[in-house]
Amino acid sequence: xxxxxxxxxxxxxxxxxxxxxxxxxxxxxxxxxxxxxxxxxxxxxxxxxxxxxxxxxxxxxxxxxxxxxxxxxxxxxxxxxxxxxxxxxxxxxxxxxxxxxxxxxxxxxxxxxxxxxxxxxxxxxxxxxxxxxxxxxxxxxxxxxxxxxxxxxxxxxxxxxxxxxxxxxxxxxxxxxxxxxxxxxxxxxxxxxxxxxxxxxxxxxxxxx
Amino acid sequence: xxxxxxxxxxxxxxxxxxxxxxxxxxxxxxxxxxxxxxxxxxxxxxxxxxxxxxxxxxxxxxxxxxxxxxxxxxxxxxxxxxxxxxxxxxxxxxxxxxxxxxxxxxxxxxxxxxxxxxxxxxxxxxxxxxxxxxxxxxxxxxxxxxxxxxxxxxxxxxxxxxxxxxxxxxxxxxxxxxxxxxxxxxxxxxxxxxxxxxxxxxxxxxxxxxxxxxxxxxxxxxxxxxxxxxxxxxxxxxxxxxxxxxxxxxxxxxxxxxxxxxxxxxxxxxxxxxxxxxxxxxxxxxxxxxxxxxxxxxxxxxxxxxxxxxxxxxxxxxxxxxxxxxxxxxxxxxxxxxxxxxxxxxxxxxxxxxxxxxxxxxxxxxxxxxxxxxxxxxxxxxxxxxxxxxxxxxxxxxxxxxxxxxxxxxxxxxxxxxxxxxxxxxxxxxxxxxxxxxxxxxxxxxxxxxxxxxxxxxxxxxxxxxxxxxxxxxxxxxxxxxxxxxxxxxxxxxxxxxxxxxxxxxxxxxxxxx
Numbered sequence: 141x142x143x144x145x146x147x148x149x150x151x152x153x154x155x156x157x158x159x160x161x162x163x164x165x166x167x168x169x170x171x172x173x174x175x176x177x178x179x180x181x182x183x184x185x186x187x188x189x190x191x192x193x194x195x196x197x198x199x200x201x202x203x204x205x206x207x208x209x210x211x212x213x214x215x216x217x218x219x220x221x222x223x224x225x226x227x228x229x230x231x232x233x234x235x236x237x238x239x240x241x242x243x244x245x246x247x248x249x250x251x252x253x254x255x256x257x258x259x260x261x262x263x264x265x266x267x268x269x270x271x272x273x274x275x276x277x278x279x280x281x282x283x284x285x286x287x288x289x290x291x292x293x294x295x296x297x298x299x300x301x302x303x304x305x306x307x308x309x310x311x312x313x314x315x316x317x318x319x320x321x322x323x324x325x326x327x328x329x330x331x332x333x334x335x336x337x338x339x340x341x342x343x344x345x346x347x348x349x
Numbered sequence: 350x351x352x353x354x355x356x357x358x359x360x361x362x363x364x365x366x367x368x369x370x371x372x373x374x375x376x377x378x379x380x381x382x383x384x385x386x387x388x389x390x391x392x393x394x395x396x397x398x399x400x401x402x403x404x405x406x407x408x409x410x411x412x413x414x415x416x417x418x419x420x421x422x423x424x425x426x427x428x429x430x431x432x433x434x435x436x437x438x439x440x441x442x443x444x445x446x447x448x449x450x451x452x453x454x455x456x457x458x459x460x461x462x463x464x465x466x467x468x469x470x471x472x473x474x475x476x477x478x479x480x481x482x483x484x485x486x487x488x489x490x491x492x493x494x495x496x497x498x499x500x501x502x503x504x505x506x507x508x509x510x511x512x513x514x515x516x517x518x519x520x521x522x523x524x525x526x527x528x529x530x531x532x533x534x535x536x537x538x539x540x541x542x543x544x545x546x547x548x549x550x551x552x553x554x555x556x557x558x559x560x561x562x563x564x565x566x567x568x569x570x571x572x573x574x575x576x577x578x579x580x581x582x583x584x585x586x587x588x589x590x591x592x593x594x595x596x597x598x599x600x601x602x603x604x605x606x607x608x609x610x611x612x613x614x615x616x617x618x619x620x621x622x623x624x625x626x627x628x629x630x631x632x633x634x635x636x637x638x639x640x641x642x643x644x645x646x647x648x649x650x651x652x653x654x655x656x657x658x659x660x661x662x663x664x665x666x667x668x669x670x671x672x673x674x675x676x677x678x679x680x681x682x683x684x685x686x687x688x689x690x691x692x693x694x695x696x697x698x699x700x701x702x703x704x705x706x707x708x709x710x711x712x713x714x715x716x717x718x719x720x721x722x723x724x725x726x727x728x729x730x731x732x733x734x735x736x737x738x739x740x741x742x743x744x745x746x747x748x749x750x751x752x753x754x755x756x757x758x759x760x761x762x763x764x765x766x767x768x769x770x771x772x773x774x775x776x777x778x779x780x781x782x783x784x785x786x787x788x789x790x791x792x793x794x795x796x797x798x799x800x801x802x803x804x805x806x807x808x809x810x811x812x813x814x815x816x817x818x819x820x821x822x823x824x825x826x827x828x829x830x831x832x833x834x835x836x837x838x839x840x841x842x843x844x845x846x847x848x849x850x851x852x853x854x855x856x857x858x859x860x861x862x863x
Binding site: 242253 | 530531
């Protein structure tokens with residue numbers, strides 16, 4: 141095979157696509173992630189085409205001499221990968237739409253462990269408050285997180301309250317952080333769960349010990 | 350003879366198409382799917398015998414000779430793994446039929462589940478058999494796309510959330526895989542694995558190491574090696590038990606298989622590979638520690654799955670015949686045991702109405718059969734003698750001590766620790782769910798997503814399928830001697846790339862032909 145005639149422009153385009161795609165992939169909104177995946181897919185396909193070497197005539201038998209043809213194998217691979225990326229983009233779009241109908245937004249949800257930590261913090265601030273409100277737990281259990289911490293409180297109660305007393309300042313800090321984030325127009329998950337409409341009435345009780 | 354190599358890939362795909370046509374005949378669909386998977390198991394058993402006696406078998410699709418056309422190869426390693434995978438998929442499908450997962454929520458799901466399940470089986474078979482890097486990518490996509498559909502089949506909020514993470518992570522790793530293929534092709538001008546093994550020797554060391562690392566990252570994500578494992582415990586447990594079982598048993602193991610194949614054939618190492626050894630130790634410890642922090646049975650099993658990938662990575666990192674033999678033995682054991690445990694998890698959830706062991710209780714009295722079915726694979730996973738987990742772990746420990754060195758002994762310590770933690774996690778489940786007296790029904794409702802969306806009934810086929818897998822696991826112990834002989838021969842094959850090359854690329858260049 142001839143040495144690859146990789147010119148600087150195409151290399152820069154592939155690099156730029158990879159950069160932009162990776163950046164978008166790290167965002168919270170599913171639409172951005174989707175576009176990031178599309179960009180990454182383009183970058184990969186372009187790279188596959190580039191590694192085929194110099195460009196040439198269409199690789200069809202009998203139309204031109206084999207030396208003048210371009211390499212058909214990477215084109216075949218690029219074609220396969222285009223089909224696969226296209227199908228999966230559509231699938232992801234359908235998932236994002238379903239997520240939007242079910243949850244009302246297209247943000248990536250916290251994973252279970254994160255939700256558990258957030259909830260543990262909120263439970264601690266509830267412990268420090270005067271009342272334990274069953275409504276709050278009900279409202280939370282309709283959420284997406286699957287935790288069972290409150291069930292085990294019989295065993296871990298002691299340590300939890302101990303942590304609660306020492307960590308109280310931090311928990312309050314997290315709440316104000318959440319509020320600040322909301323003012324900036326980019327509510328975090330914690331803030332939305334903390335101050336969302338689902339448990340709006342509970343919120344004052346929870347936050348004022 | 351080469352038709353035997355092609356059949357495990359073609360048959361399920363054709364059957365999936367037929368099943369879509371048979372929309373209105375669920376019974377015929379199920380029978381067809383069972384017949385196809387059963388035939389695949391018989392076929393791969395024949396392949397195991399043939400490859401063990403007569404060496405690897407190749408089939409050139411379309412009659413094109415190897416570096417140009419697509420080649421399928423069955424050697425001892427791939428035939429053995431194919432056999433175990435087919436046994437597991439057969440049992441899991443029986444379980445799914447018994448559970449009624451094939452008619453989960455609405456009309457039409459039946460057809461989709463069966464057809465997609467067969468596509469998954471075809472993808473797994475193709476991944477084991479292919480001798481071509483790009484075809485391996487296609488096999489992974491076939492497998493992953495099927496798993497996306499299976500995981501998000503019932504579109505509840507928690508499954509969408511889990512499916513989202515899973516799809517995005519897998520898609521990213523697939524794109525990295527493609528990038529890796531493009532770079533490998535740019536460097537060597539071929540994607541045929543046997544051809545690559547020749548070409549890659551001429552590359553500069555730095556480039557070779559970089560490509561090897563990229564391969565490690567790509568398959569590390571698929572196999573859930575530790576810095577890249579985070580998606581697994583988050584996505585698998587939300588699906589119903591049979592789906593989780595088949596994904597957990599097969600998908601990560603196919604990743605490990607791809608690592609073994611590429612790293613012995615193309616990017617082989619001399620002596621112990623310290624980086625992979627470190628990854629293995631991390632995987633062992635992080636997975637096991639994560640497991641004991643979990644309350645939900647399925648999440649705990651998912652973390653244990655991550656942890657036990659570490660055993661396989663450890664054996665691979667040694668790059669000795671005895672180490673690889675241990676890895677193959679461990680894969681065979683783990684595919685069976687992990688699938689069984691997830692199925693038992695489904696049974697426990699069916700009897701207790703919850704998959705959180707703390708909330709269950711008294712199952713040893715209420716369902717003694719399930720207790721036995723849980724105890725055997727659980728002890729086997731923890732490596733209690735004389736079960737198959739003990740045999741596999743012993744092989745790996747021997748390989749480690751044979752290799753020697755501080756790093757290997759540290760890894761051995763980590764393996765023992767992970768084994769103990771596994772035992773602890775299993776005993777905890779046993780004590781809470783089986784031994785303790787049943788709890789009065791708790792007033793507060795189940796947190797959503799904690800239990801898979803099982804109907805609370807356990808039907809006889811489900812227990813029969815699980816019992817079949819448990820029996821297969823016990824059979825591994827009984828026939829450990831011949832099996833270890835087979836895996837030893839498979840490992841020697843794998844470490845001598847010329848065996849593979851001679852079959853894929855015959856010197857005459859005539860090709861095997863069909």
